[in-house]
Amino acid sequence: MPGICSGELITAIAMTEPAIGSDLASMATSAIRDGDHYVVNGAKTFITNGINADLVIVAVKTDPSERHKGMSLLVIERGTEGFERGRNLNKVGLHSQDTAELFFNDCRVPVTNLLGTEGMGFIHLVENLAQERLSIAAGAVAAARQALRWTLEYTHERTAFGQPIAAFQNSRFVLAEMATEIEIAEVFLDRCVEALCAVELTVEEAAMAKWWCTELQKRVVDHCVQLHGGYGFMLEYPIARAYCDVRIQTIYGGTTEIMKEIIGRSLRPES
Missing domain, CATH: 1.20.140.10 (Butyryl-CoA Dehydrogenase, subunit A, domain 3)
Structure with a gap:
Protein backbone atom coordinates (compact mmCIF):
# COMPACT_ATOMS: atom_id res chain seq x y z
CA MET A 1 0.00 0.00 0.00
CA PRO A 2 2.78 2.57 0.75
CA GLY A 3 4.25 1.96 -2.72
CA ILE A 4 0.87 2.48 -4.36
CA CYS A 5 0.23 5.70 -2.44
CA SER A 6 3.68 7.08 -3.25
CA GLY A 7 3.31 6.23 -6.92
CA GLU A 8 6.27 3.85 -6.89
CA LEU A 9 4.03 0.89 -7.76
CA ILE A 10 1.69 0.84 -10.74
CA THR A 11 -1.50 -1.17 -10.36
CA ALA A 12 -4.14 -2.61 -12.64
CA ILE A 13 -7.43 -4.42 -12.23
CA ALA A 14 -8.18 -7.29 -14.59
CA MET A 15 -11.81 -8.22 -15.10
CA THR A 16 -12.64 -8.31 -18.82
CA GLU A 17 -11.88 -11.48 -20.78
CA PRO A 18 -11.77 -12.17 -24.53
CA ALA A 19 -15.23 -13.76 -24.41
CA ILE A 20 -16.91 -11.61 -21.74
CA GLY A 21 -17.25 -7.91 -21.00
CA SER A 22 -20.22 -6.72 -18.98
CA ASP A 23 -21.24 -10.27 -17.98
CA LEU A 24 -18.55 -10.73 -15.32
CA ALA A 25 -20.24 -13.74 -13.75
CA SER A 26 -19.49 -15.73 -16.90
CA MET A 27 -15.73 -15.31 -16.60
CA ALA A 28 -13.63 -18.39 -17.27
CA THR A 29 -10.36 -17.52 -15.51
CA SER A 30 -10.08 -20.00 -12.66
CA ALA A 31 -8.08 -20.12 -9.44
CA ILE A 32 -8.10 -23.59 -7.88
CA ARG A 33 -6.78 -24.00 -4.35
CA ASP A 34 -3.70 -26.21 -4.04
CA GLY A 35 -2.34 -26.15 -0.51
CA ASP A 36 -1.03 -22.69 0.28
CA HIS A 37 -1.46 -21.49 -3.31
CA TYR A 38 -4.11 -20.85 -5.93
CA VAL A 39 -3.35 -22.17 -9.42
CA VAL A 40 -4.62 -19.57 -11.89
CA ASN A 41 -5.45 -20.33 -15.53
CA GLY A 42 -7.10 -18.03 -18.04
CA ALA A 43 -6.76 -14.79 -19.97
CA LYS A 44 -7.78 -11.16 -19.60
CA THR A 45 -7.97 -8.40 -22.19
CA PHE A 46 -8.40 -4.61 -22.48
CA ILE A 47 -6.53 -4.20 -19.19
CA THR A 48 -5.55 -0.62 -18.42
CA ASN A 49 -1.93 -0.41 -17.17
CA GLY A 50 -1.55 -4.05 -18.17
CA ILE A 51 1.94 -3.57 -19.61
CA ASN A 52 3.40 -1.41 -16.85
CA ALA A 53 1.58 -2.70 -13.76
CA ASP A 54 3.63 -4.05 -10.84
CA LEU A 55 0.53 -5.47 -9.13
CA VAL A 56 -2.57 -6.73 -10.91
CA ILE A 57 -5.82 -7.37 -9.06
CA VAL A 58 -7.29 -10.26 -11.01
CA ALA A 59 -10.93 -11.32 -10.84
CA VAL A 60 -11.04 -15.13 -10.86
CA LYS A 61 -13.41 -17.98 -10.26
CA THR A 62 -12.37 -19.84 -7.11
CA ASP A 63 -15.54 -21.90 -7.48
CA PRO A 64 -16.23 -22.38 -11.21
CA SER A 65 -19.55 -24.09 -10.43
CA GLU A 66 -20.97 -20.81 -9.12
CA ARG A 67 -21.58 -17.51 -10.89
CA HIS A 68 -21.36 -14.37 -8.76
CA LYS A 69 -20.71 -16.30 -5.55
CA GLY A 70 -17.77 -18.10 -7.12
CA MET A 71 -15.73 -14.96 -7.82
CA SER A 72 -12.70 -13.84 -5.82
CA LEU A 73 -9.91 -11.27 -6.20
CA LEU A 74 -6.22 -12.18 -6.27
CA VAL A 75 -3.24 -9.83 -6.25
CA ILE A 76 -0.71 -11.13 -8.78
CA GLU A 77 2.74 -9.57 -8.77
CA ARG A 78 5.14 -8.78 -11.58
CA GLY A 79 7.46 -11.71 -12.22
CA THR A 80 5.13 -14.39 -10.88
CA GLU A 81 5.81 -17.62 -12.77
CA GLY A 82 3.04 -18.41 -15.26
CA PHE A 83 1.96 -14.76 -15.55
CA GLU A 84 2.63 -13.33 -19.02
CA ARG A 85 1.71 -10.05 -20.67
CA GLY A 86 0.58 -10.00 -24.28
CA ARG A 87 0.79 -7.16 -26.73
CA ASN A 88 0.11 -3.53 -26.02
CA LEU A 89 -3.20 -3.22 -27.87
CA ASN A 90 -3.38 -0.74 -30.76
CA LYS A 91 -6.34 1.44 -29.85
CA VAL A 92 -8.22 4.08 -31.83
CA GLY A 93 -7.51 6.66 -29.10
CA LEU A 94 -6.00 7.08 -25.63
CA HIS A 95 -2.59 6.33 -27.07
CA SER A 96 -0.69 7.48 -23.98
CA GLN A 97 -2.39 4.74 -21.92
CA ASP A 98 -1.15 1.17 -22.23
CA THR A 99 -3.90 -1.43 -22.62
CA ALA A 100 -2.89 -5.06 -22.68
CA GLU A 101 -3.75 -8.73 -22.82
CA LEU A 102 -2.77 -10.84 -19.80
CA PHE A 103 -2.27 -14.62 -19.70
CA PHE A 104 -2.13 -17.01 -16.75
CA ASN A 105 -0.79 -20.52 -17.29
CA ASP A 106 -0.66 -22.64 -14.12
CA CYS A 107 0.24 -19.43 -12.32
CA ARG A 108 0.79 -20.20 -8.63
CA VAL A 109 -0.36 -17.38 -6.36
CA PRO A 110 0.02 -17.52 -2.56
CA VAL A 111 -3.25 -17.75 -0.63
CA THR A 112 -2.06 -14.69 1.30
CA ASN A 113 -2.55 -12.70 -1.93
CA LEU A 114 -6.31 -13.15 -1.70
CA LEU A 115 -7.87 -9.68 -1.56
CA GLY A 116 -10.90 -9.60 0.70
CA THR A 117 -12.93 -12.74 1.23
CA GLU A 118 -13.05 -15.80 -1.02
CA GLY A 119 -16.32 -15.91 -2.94
CA MET A 120 -17.00 -12.21 -2.32
CA GLY A 121 -15.08 -10.86 -5.31
CA PHE A 122 -18.15 -9.65 -7.16
CA ILE A 123 -19.41 -7.81 -4.08
CA HIS A 124 -15.99 -6.22 -3.54
CA LEU A 125 -15.97 -5.02 -7.15
CA VAL A 126 -19.44 -3.52 -7.22
CA GLU A 127 -18.92 -1.74 -3.90
Missing part, protein backbone atom coordinates in the same frame (compact mmCIF):
# COMPACT_ATOMS: atom_id res chain seq x y z
CA ASN A 128 -16.82 0.86 -5.70
CA LEU A 129 -18.35 0.72 -9.16
CA ALA A 130 -20.60 3.73 -8.46
CA GLN A 131 -17.56 5.85 -7.59
CA GLU A 132 -15.71 4.63 -10.68
CA ARG A 133 -18.64 5.49 -12.92
CA LEU A 134 -18.96 8.90 -11.32
CA SER A 135 -15.27 9.56 -11.96
CA ILE A 136 -15.76 8.67 -15.65
CA ALA A 137 -18.71 11.06 -15.77
CA ALA A 138 -16.60 13.82 -14.21
CA GLY A 139 -13.85 13.27 -16.78
CA ALA A 140 -16.42 13.34 -19.57
CA VAL A 141 -17.87 16.67 -18.50
CA ALA A 142 -14.41 18.19 -18.06
CA ALA A 143 -13.42 16.99 -21.54
CA ALA A 144 -16.62 18.39 -23.03
CA ARG A 145 -15.97 21.74 -21.37
CA GLN A 146 -12.43 21.84 -22.77
CA ALA A 147 -13.64 20.91 -26.26
CA LEU A 148 -16.06 23.82 -26.08
CA ARG A 149 -13.23 26.16 -25.03
CA TRP A 150 -11.11 25.13 -28.01
CA THR A 151 -14.07 25.60 -30.32
CA LEU A 152 -15.01 29.01 -28.97
CA GLU A 153 -11.45 30.18 -29.58
CA TYR A 154 -11.40 28.72 -33.10
CA THR A 155 -14.81 29.99 -34.19
CA HIS A 156 -14.03 33.53 -33.01
CA GLU A 157 -10.67 33.56 -34.79
CA ARG A 158 -11.58 31.75 -38.02
CA THR A 159 -13.43 33.83 -40.59
CA ALA A 160 -15.64 32.85 -43.52
CA PHE A 161 -17.53 35.13 -45.88
CA GLY A 162 -16.05 38.15 -44.14
CA GLN A 163 -17.04 37.36 -40.56
CA PRO A 164 -16.04 35.02 -37.72
CA ILE A 165 -17.65 31.58 -37.87
CA ALA A 166 -19.10 32.25 -34.41
CA ALA A 167 -21.14 35.12 -35.87
CA PHE A 168 -23.32 32.82 -37.98
CA GLN A 169 -26.66 32.00 -36.42
CA ASN A 170 -26.24 28.24 -36.82
CA SER A 171 -22.87 28.38 -35.05
CA ARG A 172 -24.34 30.45 -32.21
CA PHE A 173 -27.20 27.97 -31.81
CA VAL A 174 -24.85 24.97 -31.69
CA LEU A 175 -22.50 26.69 -29.25
CA ALA A 176 -25.46 27.72 -27.08
CA GLU A 177 -26.80 24.17 -26.98
CA MET A 178 -23.42 22.76 -25.99
CA ALA A 179 -22.86 25.38 -23.28
CA THR A 180 -26.32 24.74 -21.84
CA GLU A 181 -26.01 20.95 -21.78
CA ILE A 182 -22.54 21.09 -20.20
CA GLU A 183 -23.83 23.46 -17.51
CA ILE A 184 -26.75 21.11 -16.75
CA ALA A 185 -24.40 18.12 -16.59
CA GLU A 186 -22.08 19.95 -14.17
CA VAL A 187 -24.98 20.71 -11.85
CA PHE A 188 -26.13 17.08 -11.76
CA LEU A 189 -22.54 15.92 -11.34
CA ASP A 190 -22.05 18.26 -8.37
CA ARG A 191 -25.17 16.80 -6.77
CA CYS A 192 -23.81 13.28 -7.27
CA VAL A 193 -20.45 14.24 -5.74
CA GLU A 194 -22.24 15.63 -2.69
CA ALA A 195 -24.19 12.37 -2.41
CA LEU A 196 -20.97 10.35 -2.72
CA CYS A 197 -19.31 12.37 0.06
CA ALA A 198 -22.38 11.78 2.24
CA VAL A 199 -22.29 8.04 1.40
CA GLU A 200 -25.72 8.42 -0.20
CA LEU A 201 -24.92 7.99 -3.90
CA THR A 202 -27.06 5.22 -5.37
CA VAL A 203 -26.05 2.79 -8.10
CA GLU A 204 -28.82 4.21 -10.28
CA GLU A 205 -27.65 7.83 -9.86
CA ALA A 206 -24.10 6.85 -10.76
CA ALA A 207 -25.42 5.01 -13.83
CA MET A 208 -27.40 8.11 -14.85
CA ALA A 209 -24.32 10.30 -14.51
CA LYS A 210 -22.11 7.85 -16.40
CA TRP A 211 -24.30 7.33 -19.46
CA TRP A 212 -25.60 10.86 -19.77
CA CYS A 213 -22.27 12.64 -19.33
CA THR A 214 -20.34 10.34 -21.65
CA GLU A 215 -22.99 10.54 -24.35
CA LEU A 216 -22.92 14.32 -23.89
CA GLN A 217 -19.15 14.29 -24.37
CA LYS A 218 -19.57 12.39 -27.65
CA ARG A 219 -22.16 14.88 -28.92
CA VAL A 220 -20.14 17.91 -27.91
CA VAL A 221 -16.88 16.69 -29.43
CA ASP A 222 -18.66 15.74 -32.66
CA HIS A 223 -20.25 19.21 -32.92
CA CYS A 224 -16.89 20.82 -32.16
CA VAL A 225 -15.17 18.87 -34.92
CA GLN A 226 -17.87 20.04 -37.33
CA LEU A 227 -17.34 23.66 -36.34
CA HIS A 228 -13.60 23.27 -36.92
CA GLY A 229 -14.29 22.15 -40.48
CA GLY A 230 -11.45 20.34 -42.23
CA TYR A 231 -9.00 21.34 -39.51
CA GLY A 232 -11.07 19.32 -37.05
CA PHE A 233 -9.99 16.20 -38.94
CA MET A 234 -6.28 17.00 -38.57
CA LEU A 235 -4.52 15.32 -35.66
CA GLU A 236 -2.35 18.38 -35.07
CA TYR A 237 -5.49 19.99 -33.64
CA PRO A 238 -6.47 18.83 -30.13
CA ILE A 239 -10.13 18.51 -31.08
CA ALA A 240 -9.23 15.76 -33.58
CA ARG A 241 -7.37 13.82 -30.90
CA ALA A 242 -10.30 14.33 -28.56
CA TYR A 243 -12.54 12.83 -31.25
CA CYS A 244 -10.38 9.69 -31.28
CA ASP A 245 -10.37 9.45 -27.49
CA VAL A 246 -14.07 10.00 -26.87
CA ARG A 247 -15.49 6.88 -28.50
CA ILE A 248 -14.50 4.52 -25.67
CA GLN A 249 -16.23 6.63 -23.03
CA THR A 250 -19.66 5.07 -23.55
CA ILE A 251 -18.16 1.56 -23.49
CA TYR A 252 -15.72 1.13 -20.62
CA GLY A 253 -16.82 1.31 -17.00
CA GLY A 254 -20.20 -0.03 -18.11
CA THR A 255 -21.78 0.54 -21.52
CA THR A 256 -24.57 3.04 -22.02
CA GLU A 257 -26.93 0.10 -22.59
CA ILE A 258 -25.98 -1.53 -19.28
CA MET A 259 -26.37 1.82 -17.47
CA LYS A 260 -29.88 2.22 -18.88
CA GLU A 261 -30.69 -1.37 -17.88
CA ILE A 262 -29.61 -0.66 -14.29
CA ILE A 263 -31.78 2.45 -14.18
CA GLY A 264 -34.73 0.83 -15.93
CA ARG A 265 -34.85 -2.14 -13.55
CA SER A 266 -35.16 0.22 -10.58
CA LEU A 267 -38.13 2.21 -11.89
CA ARG A 268 -41.50 1.54 -10.26
CA PRO A 269 -44.84 3.39 -10.23
CA GLU A 270 -45.07 6.02 -7.51
CA SER A 271 -47.33 4.89 -4.68
Whole structure:
Protein backbone atom coordinates (compact mmCIF):
# COMPACT_ATOMS: atom_id res chain seq x y z
CA MET A 1 0.00 0.00 0.00
CA PRO A 2 2.78 2.57 0.75
CA GLY A 3 4.25 1.96 -2.72
CA ILE A 4 0.87 2.48 -4.36
CA CYS A 5 0.23 5.70 -2.44
CA SER A 6 3.68 7.08 -3.25
CA GLY A 7 3.31 6.23 -6.92
CA GLU A 8 6.27 3.85 -6.89
CA LEU A 9 4.03 0.89 -7.76
CA ILE A 10 1.69 0.84 -10.74
CA THR A 11 -1.50 -1.17 -10.36
CA ALA A 12 -4.14 -2.61 -12.64
CA ILE A 13 -7.43 -4.42 -12.23
CA ALA A 14 -8.18 -7.29 -14.59
CA MET A 15 -11.81 -8.22 -15.10
CA THR A 16 -12.64 -8.31 -18.82
CA GLU A 17 -11.88 -11.48 -20.78
CA PRO A 18 -11.77 -12.17 -24.53
CA ALA A 19 -15.23 -13.76 -24.41
CA ILE A 20 -16.91 -11.61 -21.74
CA GLY A 21 -17.25 -7.91 -21.00
CA SER A 22 -20.22 -6.72 -18.98
CA ASP A 23 -21.24 -10.27 -17.98
CA LEU A 24 -18.55 -10.73 -15.32
CA ALA A 25 -20.24 -13.74 -13.75
CA SER A 26 -19.49 -15.73 -16.90
CA MET A 27 -15.73 -15.31 -16.60
CA ALA A 28 -13.63 -18.39 -17.27
CA THR A 29 -10.36 -17.52 -15.51
CA SER A 30 -10.08 -20.00 -12.66
CA ALA A 31 -8.08 -20.12 -9.44
CA ILE A 32 -8.10 -23.59 -7.88
CA ARG A 33 -6.78 -24.00 -4.35
CA ASP A 34 -3.70 -26.21 -4.04
CA GLY A 35 -2.34 -26.15 -0.51
CA ASP A 36 -1.03 -22.69 0.28
CA HIS A 37 -1.46 -21.49 -3.31
CA TYR A 38 -4.11 -20.85 -5.93
CA VAL A 39 -3.35 -22.17 -9.42
CA VAL A 40 -4.62 -19.57 -11.89
CA ASN A 41 -5.45 -20.33 -15.53
CA GLY A 42 -7.10 -18.03 -18.04
CA ALA A 43 -6.76 -14.79 -19.97
CA LYS A 44 -7.78 -11.16 -19.60
CA THR A 45 -7.97 -8.40 -22.19
CA PHE A 46 -8.40 -4.61 -22.48
CA ILE A 47 -6.53 -4.20 -19.19
CA THR A 48 -5.55 -0.62 -18.42
CA ASN A 49 -1.93 -0.41 -17.17
CA GLY A 50 -1.55 -4.05 -18.17
CA ILE A 51 1.94 -3.57 -19.61
CA ASN A 52 3.40 -1.41 -16.85
CA ALA A 53 1.58 -2.70 -13.76
CA ASP A 54 3.63 -4.05 -10.84
CA LEU A 55 0.53 -5.47 -9.13
CA VAL A 56 -2.57 -6.73 -10.91
CA ILE A 57 -5.82 -7.37 -9.06
CA VAL A 58 -7.29 -10.26 -11.01
CA ALA A 59 -10.93 -11.32 -10.84
CA VAL A 60 -11.04 -15.13 -10.86
CA LYS A 61 -13.41 -17.98 -10.26
CA THR A 62 -12.37 -19.84 -7.11
CA ASP A 63 -15.54 -21.90 -7.48
CA PRO A 64 -16.23 -22.38 -11.21
CA SER A 65 -19.55 -24.09 -10.43
CA GLU A 66 -20.97 -20.81 -9.12
CA ARG A 67 -21.58 -17.51 -10.89
CA HIS A 68 -21.36 -14.37 -8.76
CA LYS A 69 -20.71 -16.30 -5.55
CA GLY A 70 -17.77 -18.10 -7.12
CA MET A 71 -15.73 -14.96 -7.82
CA SER A 72 -12.70 -13.84 -5.82
CA LEU A 73 -9.91 -11.27 -6.20
CA LEU A 74 -6.22 -12.18 -6.27
CA VAL A 75 -3.24 -9.83 -6.25
CA ILE A 76 -0.71 -11.13 -8.78
CA GLU A 77 2.74 -9.57 -8.77
CA ARG A 78 5.14 -8.78 -11.58
CA GLY A 79 7.46 -11.71 -12.22
CA THR A 80 5.13 -14.39 -10.88
CA GLU A 81 5.81 -17.62 -12.77
CA GLY A 82 3.04 -18.41 -15.26
CA PHE A 83 1.96 -14.76 -15.55
CA GLU A 84 2.63 -13.33 -19.02
CA ARG A 85 1.71 -10.05 -20.67
CA GLY A 86 0.58 -10.00 -24.28
CA ARG A 87 0.79 -7.16 -26.73
CA ASN A 88 0.11 -3.53 -26.02
CA LEU A 89 -3.20 -3.22 -27.87
CA ASN A 90 -3.38 -0.74 -30.76
CA LYS A 91 -6.34 1.44 -29.85
CA VAL A 92 -8.22 4.08 -31.83
CA GLY A 93 -7.51 6.66 -29.10
CA LEU A 94 -6.00 7.08 -25.63
CA HIS A 95 -2.59 6.33 -27.07
CA SER A 96 -0.69 7.48 -23.98
CA GLN A 97 -2.39 4.74 -21.92
CA ASP A 98 -1.15 1.17 -22.23
CA THR A 99 -3.90 -1.43 -22.62
CA ALA A 100 -2.89 -5.06 -22.68
CA GLU A 101 -3.75 -8.73 -22.82
CA LEU A 102 -2.77 -10.84 -19.80
CA PHE A 103 -2.27 -14.62 -19.70
CA PHE A 104 -2.13 -17.01 -16.75
CA ASN A 105 -0.79 -20.52 -17.29
CA ASP A 106 -0.66 -22.64 -14.12
CA CYS A 107 0.24 -19.43 -12.32
CA ARG A 108 0.79 -20.20 -8.63
CA VAL A 109 -0.36 -17.38 -6.36
CA PRO A 110 0.02 -17.52 -2.56
CA VAL A 111 -3.25 -17.75 -0.63
CA THR A 112 -2.06 -14.69 1.30
CA ASN A 113 -2.55 -12.70 -1.93
CA LEU A 114 -6.31 -13.15 -1.70
CA LEU A 115 -7.87 -9.68 -1.56
CA GLY A 116 -10.90 -9.60 0.70
CA THR A 117 -12.93 -12.74 1.23
CA GLU A 118 -13.05 -15.80 -1.02
CA GLY A 119 -16.32 -15.91 -2.94
CA MET A 120 -17.00 -12.21 -2.32
CA GLY A 121 -15.08 -10.86 -5.31
CA PHE A 122 -18.15 -9.65 -7.16
CA ILE A 123 -19.41 -7.81 -4.08
CA HIS A 124 -15.99 -6.22 -3.54
CA LEU A 125 -15.97 -5.02 -7.15
CA VAL A 126 -19.44 -3.52 -7.22
CA GLU A 127 -18.92 -1.74 -3.90
CA ASN A 128 -16.82 0.86 -5.70
CA LEU A 129 -18.35 0.72 -9.16
CA ALA A 130 -20.60 3.73 -8.46
CA GLN A 131 -17.56 5.85 -7.59
CA GLU A 132 -15.71 4.63 -10.68
CA ARG A 133 -18.64 5.49 -12.92
CA LEU A 134 -18.96 8.90 -11.32
CA SER A 135 -15.27 9.56 -11.96
CA ILE A 136 -15.76 8.67 -15.65
CA ALA A 137 -18.71 11.06 -15.77
CA ALA A 138 -16.60 13.82 -14.21
CA GLY A 139 -13.85 13.27 -16.78
CA ALA A 140 -16.42 13.34 -19.57
CA VAL A 141 -17.87 16.67 -18.50
CA ALA A 142 -14.41 18.19 -18.06
CA ALA A 143 -13.42 16.99 -21.54
CA ALA A 144 -16.62 18.39 -23.03
CA ARG A 145 -15.97 21.74 -21.37
CA GLN A 146 -12.43 21.84 -22.77
CA ALA A 147 -13.64 20.91 -26.26
CA LEU A 148 -16.06 23.82 -26.08
CA ARG A 149 -13.23 26.16 -25.03
CA TRP A 150 -11.11 25.13 -28.01
CA THR A 151 -14.07 25.60 -30.32
CA LEU A 152 -15.01 29.01 -28.97
CA GLU A 153 -11.45 30.18 -29.58
CA TYR A 154 -11.40 28.72 -33.10
CA THR A 155 -14.81 29.99 -34.19
CA HIS A 156 -14.03 33.53 -33.01
CA GLU A 157 -10.67 33.56 -34.79
CA ARG A 158 -11.58 31.75 -38.02
CA THR A 159 -13.43 33.83 -40.59
CA ALA A 160 -15.64 32.85 -43.52
CA PHE A 161 -17.53 35.13 -45.88
CA GLY A 162 -16.05 38.15 -44.14
CA GLN A 163 -17.04 37.36 -40.56
CA PRO A 164 -16.04 35.02 -37.72
CA ILE A 165 -17.65 31.58 -37.87
CA ALA A 166 -19.10 32.25 -34.41
CA ALA A 167 -21.14 35.12 -35.87
CA PHE A 168 -23.32 32.82 -37.98
CA GLN A 169 -26.66 32.00 -36.42
CA ASN A 170 -26.24 28.24 -36.82
CA SER A 171 -22.87 28.38 -35.05
CA ARG A 172 -24.34 30.45 -32.21
CA PHE A 173 -27.20 27.97 -31.81
CA VAL A 174 -24.85 24.97 -31.69
CA LEU A 175 -22.50 26.69 -29.25
CA ALA A 176 -25.46 27.72 -27.08
CA GLU A 177 -26.80 24.17 -26.98
CA MET A 178 -23.42 22.76 -25.99
CA ALA A 179 -22.86 25.38 -23.28
CA THR A 180 -26.32 24.74 -21.84
CA GLU A 181 -26.01 20.95 -21.78
CA ILE A 182 -22.54 21.09 -20.20
CA GLU A 183 -23.83 23.46 -17.51
CA ILE A 184 -26.75 21.11 -16.75
CA ALA A 185 -24.40 18.12 -16.59
CA GLU A 186 -22.08 19.95 -14.17
CA VAL A 187 -24.98 20.71 -11.85
CA PHE A 188 -26.13 17.08 -11.76
CA LEU A 189 -22.54 15.92 -11.34
CA ASP A 190 -22.05 18.26 -8.37
CA ARG A 191 -25.17 16.80 -6.77
CA CYS A 192 -23.81 13.28 -7.27
CA VAL A 193 -20.45 14.24 -5.74
CA GLU A 194 -22.24 15.63 -2.69
CA ALA A 195 -24.19 12.37 -2.41
CA LEU A 196 -20.97 10.35 -2.72
CA CYS A 197 -19.31 12.37 0.06
CA ALA A 198 -22.38 11.78 2.24
CA VAL A 199 -22.29 8.04 1.40
CA GLU A 200 -25.72 8.42 -0.20
CA LEU A 201 -24.92 7.99 -3.90
CA THR A 202 -27.06 5.22 -5.37
CA VAL A 203 -26.05 2.79 -8.10
CA GLU A 204 -28.82 4.21 -10.28
CA GLU A 205 -27.65 7.83 -9.86
CA ALA A 206 -24.10 6.85 -10.76
CA ALA A 207 -25.42 5.01 -13.83
CA MET A 208 -27.40 8.11 -14.85
CA ALA A 209 -24.32 10.30 -14.51
CA LYS A 210 -22.11 7.85 -16.40
CA TRP A 211 -24.30 7.33 -19.46
CA TRP A 212 -25.60 10.86 -19.77
CA CYS A 213 -22.27 12.64 -19.33
CA THR A 214 -20.34 10.34 -21.65
CA GLU A 215 -22.99 10.54 -24.35
CA LEU A 216 -22.92 14.32 -23.89
CA GLN A 217 -19.15 14.29 -24.37
CA LYS A 218 -19.57 12.39 -27.65
CA ARG A 219 -22.16 14.88 -28.92
CA VAL A 220 -20.14 17.91 -27.91
CA VAL A 221 -16.88 16.69 -29.43
CA ASP A 222 -18.66 15.74 -32.66
CA HIS A 223 -20.25 19.21 -32.92
CA CYS A 224 -16.89 20.82 -32.16
CA VAL A 225 -15.17 18.87 -34.92
CA GLN A 226 -17.87 20.04 -37.33
CA LEU A 227 -17.34 23.66 -36.34
CA HIS A 228 -13.60 23.27 -36.92
CA GLY A 229 -14.29 22.15 -40.48
CA GLY A 230 -11.45 20.34 -42.23
CA TYR A 231 -9.00 21.34 -39.51
CA GLY A 232 -11.07 19.32 -37.05
CA PHE A 233 -9.99 16.20 -38.94
CA MET A 234 -6.28 17.00 -38.57
CA LEU A 235 -4.52 15.32 -35.66
CA GLU A 236 -2.35 18.38 -35.07
CA TYR A 237 -5.49 19.99 -33.64
CA PRO A 238 -6.47 18.83 -30.13
CA ILE A 239 -10.13 18.51 -31.08
CA ALA A 240 -9.23 15.76 -33.58
CA ARG A 241 -7.37 13.82 -30.90
CA ALA A 242 -10.30 14.33 -28.56
CA TYR A 243 -12.54 12.83 -31.25
CA CYS A 244 -10.38 9.69 -31.28
CA ASP A 245 -10.37 9.45 -27.49
CA VAL A 246 -14.07 10.00 -26.87
CA ARG A 247 -15.49 6.88 -28.50
CA ILE A 248 -14.50 4.52 -25.67
CA GLN A 249 -16.23 6.63 -23.03
CA THR A 250 -19.66 5.07 -23.55
CA ILE A 251 -18.16 1.56 -23.49
CA TYR A 252 -15.72 1.13 -20.62
CA GLY A 253 -16.82 1.31 -17.00
CA GLY A 254 -20.20 -0.03 -18.11
CA THR A 255 -21.78 0.54 -21.52
CA THR A 256 -24.57 3.04 -22.02
CA GLU A 257 -26.93 0.10 -22.59
CA ILE A 258 -25.98 -1.53 -19.28
CA MET A 259 -26.37 1.82 -17.47
CA LYS A 260 -29.88 2.22 -18.88
CA GLU A 261 -30.69 -1.37 -17.88
CA ILE A 262 -29.61 -0.66 -14.29
CA ILE A 263 -31.78 2.45 -14.18
CA GLY A 264 -34.73 0.83 -15.93
CA ARG A 265 -34.85 -2.14 -13.55
CA SER A 266 -35.16 0.22 -10.58
CA LEU A 267 -38.13 2.21 -11.89
CA ARG A 268 -41.50 1.54 -10.26
CA PRO A 269 -44.84 3.39 -10.23
CA GLU A 270 -45.07 6.02 -7.51
CA SER A 271 -47.33 4.89 -4.68
